[in-house]
Amino acid sequence: MKAKFLFPYQYKLIGWMITIFILIIWLFGVISGSQYDFFTITLPFKYALQDSFNAKTNETTLSLGDEFMVVGLIIGMIMIAFSQEKVEDEYVAQVRLETLQWAIYINFGLLIVATLLVYGTYYFNVMIYNMFTPLLFFIARFYYVLYFKSKVEN
Template identity: 40%
Template sequence: MKTNYLLSNKYKKLGWTLFLLGVISGIVLQILPEKEDFFGIELIKDFGYDFLDEIISVLIIIGGLLVGFTKEKIEDEFIFKLRNDSLVWAIILNYVVLLLTVIFIYEGNFFTVLIYNMFTPLIFFIIRFNFLKIKTRSHEE
């Protein structure tokens, strides 16, 4: 199966590393009450800027794109179908979440959910695609 938009499989491990580092760091950053000192690193405070959120976002986006859009070791038509089905499923689920957010969440909390919503299509896609791969693999054995 010819897929010009997929990267080489060699980037998948780097993608998982960046993605998981970003997601775990993001969760820890949200849980910590004091965001001034993260993992013993004094944050850059010049001109009132705090770059940690942006660094975590970049890790999640780059890592997620590498995980989601690198070839599998065996890239056949079945994997192509799983990838497409997962992408469609992720977009639909993302917009259902967004619709529910618009209806039920207001003010500052709405903006917070919109920030998380930047990452949900990629996260939903990765979860669904890998779940289907594992499920298919377990049925074959």
């Protein structure tokens, strides 16, 4: 069976390296209390979607550390989740489909619960983490079913 829209198998390792690297930086930032200001740029004009503007110098300062971490984590997790397996057969395709459906159901079920129970700025944090949970649920269950569950059943 020809797998459509999947990355080559080698991308899985690249995805793991990106994801682990980003998670280490995030964990370091949480422990040290830093704001991820490792990539800050100054624009010589007012940026319309930024709320901090220095009227004296007519410039905008953007800290893009968080943005690079979010994009890196999403790219890494997509590469992990949607890279081919060494043997990409009908069973793997079926597990992939069922796991994707399961991950979406669980994700939106938790989002409904959070919408009903969480308010204010905490809800904003829920929405931020919600960007990653479908991929996280998919990766966790896909590899559990594919490797651990099949070995236990044998």
